[in-house]
Amino acid sequence: MSYFPAFFKLDNKKVLIVGGGFIAYEKLIHLLDFTQDIYVIAKEFSDEMLLKLKEKGINYEYRGYKVGDIKDFAIVVVAVDDIALQKEIFLESKNYNCLCNCVDSVDYCDFIFPSYVKKGDLTIAVSTSGSSPAMAKYLRKYLSMLIPDSIVGFLQEMKGLRKTLPKGKERMQMLDKKAKDYMDSWN
Numbered sequence: 001m002s003y004f005p006a007f008f009k010l011d012n013k014k015v016l017i018v019g020g021g022f023i024a025y026e027k028l029i030h031l032l033d034f035t036q037d038i039y040v041i042a043k044e045f046s047d048e049m050l051l052k053l054k055e056k057g058i059n060y061e062y063r064g065y066k067v068g069d070i071k072d073f074a075i076v077v078v079a080v081d082d083i084a085l086q087k088e089i090f091l092e093s094k095n096y097n098c099l100c101n102c103v104d105s106v107d108y109c110d111f112i113f114p115s116y117v118k119k120g121d122l123t124i125a126v127s128t129s130g131s132s133p134a135m136a137k138y139l140r141k142y143l144s145m146l147i148p149d150s151i152v153g154f155l156q157e158m159k160g161l162r163k164t165l166p167k168g169k170e171r172m173q174m175l176d177k178k179a180k181d182y183m184d185s186w187n
Contacts, residue, residue: 002129003112010035014072018065018089019079020045023103025052027077032056033118039073041065042080065089070098078102106130115140120152121159146186154182 015031017024020042028049031038040053040060053060065085070076076098078086083105090108093100102108114125115136124143126136158175165171 003127005114005125005127007123007125010037010075013037013074014039016041016070016073016076017079018042018069018076018085019103020049020060021079022046022048024077024079025049027079027101027103027113028052028058030113030116031077041069067092070100071096073098075099076101078108117144117147119144119147119149121155122147122151148186 013035015035015038017028017031017038017040020040021044024040024042025046025048028038028040029052032052036056036058038058040049040058041063042049042060043062043064045053045060045062050060052058065080067088070089070093073096076089076093078089078100080086086102086105086108090100090102090105093110099110100108101111101113106112112127112130114127115133116126117124117140124140124147126139126143128136158178161175161178162171165174
């Protein structure tokens with residue numbers, strides 16, 4: 001079965017990452033595009049991970065996972081090679097209504113990380129539901145090349161217009177025409 005695509009607002013939602021290696025670092029980098037309310041625990045940290053944690057002021061601890069660590073978190077990302085620990089954390093997450101992602105263990109995932117393009121307010125997610133993360137990566141790169149960097153300014157302009165113009169059919173038609181004209185200018 002495929003994953004349902006959704007965009008979550010992470011304001012006031014704490015994220016826990018369990019793990020300090022390369023994959024944990026990749027997940028941290030993705031999450032930092034959307035929130036800094038992140039806490040990391042790991043027995044060991046890669047140099048790259050420690051540098052990024054310190055640079056961004058992210059709190060972290062050198063230690064293993066303990067039962068109850070996730071109780072105050074909305075999301076937990078488990079990036080460790082220990083499948084038994086992944087299963088334990090996933091099952092525990094159900095007690096706290098905490099969404100869980102165990103890297104490379106789809107059986108222990110409430111959600112997966114899509115490959116995505118982010119340019120200002122634009123976010124486009126690409127997923128193969130775990131069938132081929134490599135294909136999702138190449139589709140992301142392809143889509144990223146198609147979208148001009150000017151999209152950032154255009155979306156800021158559109159956001160301003162939506163805030164200042166009165167709601168109604170005329171506003172909707174004008175904004176629709178602006179979006180169409182902008183897209184037509186790409187060719």
